[in-house]
Amino acid sequence: MCTVGGPVDIDLPPERVQGKDYRCKECGEKFKGVGKKPICPSCQSDDVALA
Amino acid sequence: MIYPLDDEFLLIKGKQSFLLVALVKISFGLCIETADDEYVQGVEAGDLVVVSAPEGGAIEPALMLIDLVRTFHVPLLVLPRDHPGSKRISYVVSVGPEIFTSCSIRRGTHPEQHLICSSDELAGISMKRIEHGVDVFPLPGSIIPLNIKYKIKTDFS
Secondary structure, X not given: OOOOOOOOOOOOOHHHOXXXXXXXXXXXXXXXXXXXXXXXXXXXXXXXXXX | OXXXXXXXXXXXXOOOOEEEEEEOOOOEEXXXXXXXXXXXXXXXXXXXXXXXXXXXOOOHHHHHHHHHHHOOXXXXXXXXXXXXXXXXXXXXXXXXXXXXXXXXXXXXXXXXXOEEEOOHHHOOOEEEEEOXXXXXXXXXXXXXXXXXXXXXXXXXX
């Protein structure tokens, strides 16, 4: 059973999710993207670039 | 085992818990809020949205939760480790092209979208997007997935 307080847990380091900084070319929003296809959270454009 | 999906949901129901699977309709940036930062995961049409209810419960909240994420793009919240609210989370959600169930993670506390907390009976299952459906493997022999149709309908009068 999935634990909510016991010892069974995968101990992952805090830096387990590493995002890259992106800037949306459409609306200028800056965000930290994860995954292979970054999409702007504000305008949903995939026209983004590494900041 | 391959299960075709379009607008409907796939229910994988064990004796005491269940998984509900659906497809993302349109690409969007899924916001994942942790205690320290915000991450945005690009999800594509055809990716999976999976809700797990490790202790079972009503199906309807899981249906609503999937629509909150895939249709209304509600952000996912990740609790800090050892957060007292973790024990009150009865439905958890993950989004991505491939998702694995695990009973060895603490619910609501892991931002990795390829893992979802499950019960023992539904642990170790891989769900992978395919063209117009999902590939589920391995599925315990006693479980026969069901298709569910569900739509939100609001009448204003």
